[in-house]
Amino acid sequence: MDISEILKKLSDSFGVSSWEHNTYSIVEETLKEINSEIEISKRGTGSLVAKYGNDDKKIAFFAHIDEIGIAISKIVDKDFVRVEMVGGVDPRTLIAKRVIFKTEKGDKLGVIGMLAPHLQDKDKRGQSPSFDELFVDFSISGGTEGLNVGDIGVVEAKSKELENKTISGKAIDNRAGVVSIIKALDYLKKFKFDGTLYLSFNKGEEVGLVGAKGMAYDIHPDNAIIVDVTFAEDLPDNIETMKIGKGPAIGIGAAINKEVNKKLTDIAKNENIDHQIEVLPMGTGTETDVVQLTKNGVKTGLLSIPIYNMHSPVEVVNVNDIDLTAKLLALYAYEEGGNK
Structure with missing residues (x-):
């Protein structure tokens, strides 16, 4: 699976909130190339969910697919x-x-x-x-x-590859996250995985976290990881700035489960995966905020991919950050999936 090519296809596709179905064909085609037996279905009001494995331990990766x-x-x-x-x-x-x-x-x-x-x-x-x-x-x-x-x-904007493994285009928020959870499945197939992994490509995040609410309730996983993007631009002096090319940002804060945060951080350190720590003391502004509240609660973590120029036609992401996010996700699923 070529991360750059899939990301450019997704970036160029038309998937404004309520029109996400235009991008689903790219996701479905890519998933089937990775594993022809994977179960793919449309759920709720139109989110796309892929199911891999069939065991008691349920893990879900969430990434919204809509754009502004x-x-x-x-x-x-x-x-x-x-x-x-x-x-x-x-x-x-x-x-x-x-x-x-x-x-x-x-x-x-x-x-x-x-x-x-x-x-x-x-x-x-x-x-x-x-x-x-x-x-x-x-x-x-x-x-x-x-x-x-x-x-x-x-x-109207076409994605372009820039220098140093970066890509610019529209809708990198959050097609970068979409690519990372697909690539995580590509990595996971190399391991003996005994759990059940759900990949939820959610609609309507940009207009109120619409898809994640329903999908979290429907799937109700034991553990969930939200993958979104975060700001790489300069921030106030009292806030740590995330850097492009330095790996995913592991979120820590009130909305994020401590066990999940520790597991992600430990894996990243033990496997020498470049990563950053993003402090989110209140809400996260991502699907994390609703997924963790579902039913009696879901243990939820957050990985964020740093980008420049968020909510513009010229967002910029480093492909290596997407790849490292995928590796961390795959290892998390492997360790949490009850491998026997």
Whole structure:
């Protein structure tokens, strides 16, 4: 399994919250290549779950598959529409971009223009627009005919390999996590695993942790690991900054089970897996926050892959960090899976 190629395919696919099904075919094809006997099913309101093994000890790896985007909120006239965000979209990341919308008649291309600096009011040049000031122009693709309020769009962006084993693209949050749990299965097949491993590719994290809530209740694993991304940019002086290329960040905090945290940390140290420690004293802002509360509680840990430029069309990740995350996950499953 080539991590870079799968990540680029997933990054380029259209999977805004509520449209995750567009990315599932890539996941299913890759899983079947790893193990043709793996059980794959759609569950709940549309999350994808793969089951490997068949024993009492249930372990689950969770990774949300949806990405942020925009939705048409008003059709203004024959050429222009207004939009609102789906998930945490900064309007500044949309200016001077092409956007693709899914419609009943296929894909529709629009642009979000920007007034030339020569024509801008000097007093407004330094101001950032809000969604109340943005329009999508569809005059380049036949106008607004065929569009409907509620149609979903995303910035048109193609992933690219950069230097030092890094990849840039949209939706690295959280397709990097998706790739890591798939690769973990690829590694795990080399071991004698006697438990049951669930890989849950969840919908709707960006709009309220939607998929993880239902899947945690449905699977109700003994132990769960959430895989998401985290910030690699500079942070306030009192907070440790995660680094790209230094391995996954093992979360520690109130929402994270101490036993799971210790097991992950011990494995990483014993197996010489580069890793970092991320302090999350309150909530984590990830699916960890809901999975650990399911039914009578689930022992839950968190691994985060550092990225640059989160929630933008040019997120950046190091492929080695994804690979190290996968190795740590596979070893965790092996040790916890009741291998006999």
